Amino acid sequence: MDIFGIKALLICALIFIPFEHLFAERPQKIFRKGFAVDLIYLLFNGFIIKLAIVMMAAGALGAAALLVPQAITHAVSGQPVWLQVAEIIVITDVGVYWTHRAFHKIPALWKFHAVHHGIEELDWLGAFHNHPVDAIVTKAISLTPIFFLGFSEASIAVFSTLYLGHTLLVHSNVRIPFGPLKWLIASPQFHRWHHANQREAYDKNFAGQLPFLDVLFGTYNPTGDKVPEKYGVDDPIPSTYFGQIGYPLLRRRKLPNRAVPNAEA
Incomplete structure (x- = not known):
């Protein structure tokens, strides 16, 4: 069993490194600033998050057996896989949107999420650069309803593969026009402007996969073809893995600007 995701790492690298070059x-x-630290995130965080998901799934399935009528779970799992996957995408991204927004708006949570925003050079590997607390809380809120409602293993597997590939894509250093699809499917341009360290980008573009959620809730940033001037955060984030893991526990005299409520959001 590839618990550290070595095979997945190699497959992703073979796909995205040439893609980003072209x-x-x-x-x-390729070996940009923070590359080695992000490899550590991929390997060790991946193991921790997988373990957390297994525990969440077991708890949700146990609770569902007691609280959710079998007629509902059977109806959900009995749908065509493609329909289940579409429903999972909507349900999970609503959870991702509001959890993500909370991590920006609540200063105590921002300390954890700032680690992800500390990336100064975006590429596919940066998708794995998340504090474990940030990643596990987001997974718990977005995935628990999926396990609770009884979606089939096949649909969850298909969704997981699509989600991983899409997450790597939106963080990748590529320029691909999405055309009218940009309102339906998150693009690298859409997410790039979430990471931009510029005032007009703060507290915008929270959705993971469905930009229309930001349009619906007033947090969409229409950037056109503009390229951000820089990424990162104003607060100095430690450069080492363990420094970043401990970073949210440090006391700082000034919170980052992103933690300050934005009247436009």
Whole structure:
């Protein structure tokens, strides 16, 4: 069993490294700043998050057996897989949207999420650069309803594969026009402007996969073809893995600007 995701890492690298070379948004080295730290995130965080998901699934399935009528779970799991996957995408992204927004708006939570925003050079590997607390809380809120409602294992497996590939894509250093689909499917341009360290980008574009959620809730940032000037945060984030893991526990005299409620959001 590949508990650390070595095979997945190699497959993703073989796909995205050439992809980023051919369609690069901006010139960037493969072994860019923070590359080694992000490898650690992928390997060790991946194991921790997988373990947390297994525990969440077991708890949700146990609770569902007691609280949810079998007629409901059978009806949900009996739908065509494609329909289940579409429903899972909507349900999970609503959870991702509001959890993500909370991590920006609540200063105590922002300390954990700032680790992800500390990335100064975006690429596919940066998708794994998340504090474990941030990642586990987001997974718990977005996935628990899926396990609770009884979606089939096949549909969850298909969704998981699509979600991983899409998450890597939106973080990747590529420039691909999505055309009218940009309102339906999150693009690298959409998410790039979530990571931009510029005032007009703060507290915008929270959705993971469905940009219309930001349109619906007033947090969409229509950037056109503009390229952000820079990424990262104003607060100095430690450069090491363990420094970043402990970063939310440090006392700081000034909170980052992103933690300050934005009257436009």
